[in-house]
Amino acid sequence: MNLTELPHRTLAIVRGTDREAALRTVLTLAEEGITASEVSLTTPGALWVIEQARRELGSLATLGAGTVLTAVDAARAADAGANFLVTPGLGEDLRSGPLPGIPVLVGALTPSEVIAATEYGALAVKLFPASLGGPAYLKALRDPFPAVPFVPVGGVDTESALRYLAAGAVAVGVGSPLVGDAADGGSLNALRERVAHWRTALTEEIAG
Template sequence: MHLTELPYRTLAIVRGTDRDAALRTVLVLAEEGITAAEVSLTTPDALWVIEQARRELGPHATLGAGTVLTAADAARAADAGASFLVTPGLGDDLRRHPVPELPLLIGALTPSEVIAANEYGALAVKLFPASLGGPGYLKALRDPFPGVPFVPVGGIDAASALAYLAVGAVAVGVGSPLIGDAAGGGDLNALRARAADWRTALTEEIAA
């Protein structure tokens, strides 16, 4: 999994209230070119959503599980077909127990948490919640951690995505500004429109 090669440098975060709507959301995003998605395990029947999306999208799709809190969560997500795992932080259970050998995005906010995530072997540090410090905080973190890949998550819209990428984020994780209410049964045409707007905004940045 190469974070700098994600389409539009974007990881879509699908956190829904309805399993069928969440599945439709993942599939519509893929149709619209936003092909990297994580399904939060807080979504009802999230493992079913991952299983079905994997069947639809094939073995090479960038499809992961989010809100992974324990080694058991990680194992179940891997069995369901997740190709990467995302945690909001690094808890003791994950430290103490073996997890599947899948790429991990580990949540961190403070310098000590960044060090812990990096020592654990994270593919990237999920800067969360990024909205607390904004792009300026990421810029400050990159001074002592120039080699750590950061993926800001939390309160990311198109404007802030561009700002984070400008100060060195390798990708951004985006939830409701892109997903809206689609994963709860909302209008899929509106989702397609938001995806088109997102593609336009991020394409201009990447081409710049």
Template sequence: MKLTELPHRTLAIVRGNDRNAALRTVITLAEEGITATEVSLTTADALWVIEQARRELGPDATLGAGTVVTTEDAERAADAGAGFLVTPGVLPDLRNGPAHALPVLMGALTPSEIISAVGCGAHAIKLFPASLGGPGHLTALRAPFPTVPFVPVGGIDAATAPLYLAAGAVAVGVGSPLIGDAANGGDLAALRTRTAQWRTALTEAVAG
């Protein structure tokens, strides 16, 4: 699994207050073709969700843990079956310990943070929160960092995702505009509808 080659160029971000609903959300996304998913560690019983989802989806599923802020978070997520880690900011200590072997999507917003994250071994940069600068910020960053893979996260929806891809993002991360209330026990049928619409929007953007 490469963080630069996500299916549909999409990383779905699942965060909820109901562990069973969060698990059903991950499975539903996979059934509907969004197979790269980050389960935020702020989710109720997030490690259980990751364990169960890994069991359901198998060893090759692109399933990771998000909101990783300590090395302890990283180790527990790795033990639960996470295949990659996502941080909200630069976390140098991830270079240490068994979890260091997992790909890391490391959060950064400024040039200095990006330099630090790359120096820490980040496999890709989570441009966060992307909404602060919009696609224009990514365009500007691509000039000094042409080989750095960027995955914008924060405020991304079906209307703005194509703009970030056009600006050079390798993929985009999307949370509530796609997930809605599904991870809190909401309507899975509505989630399926949104997922189909999202796939169409992203497919057209990539093809265009």
């Protein structure tokens, strides 16, 4: 899994209250060109959403499970068809439990947490919550950790996404500024409009 090759360097974060709406959201995102989605396990029926989305989209989509807290979470997500995992942090259960052989993005904020994530073998560090320090903090972290791939998550909108990428992020994780209320049953047409705006902004930045 190469994060720099994600379409528009974007990982969509789908978190909602309705599993059918969450599935429609993942499918619509893929139809509109955002083919990498993380379905948070806080969403009711999240594993069902991943399983159904995998069935619909096959290998065309990069589907992950987010808010993975335990080794059991990880195993169930892999069984459902997730091909990556995302954690908000690194607890003892994840450190010591057997994990499926798929990439993990480990949440971290402080330098010590970044070191722990890299020692764990994380594919990338999920800088979370990125909004606490913003792009300037990412830039400061990259001075001692120039080889660590960072994916900022938390409060990322179009403007800050461009600044994070300019500061060296390999990709960005974006939730409500892109997904909105679609995973709660909101308008899919509005979702498509947000995706179109996002794609235009990110494509221009990456190309330029």
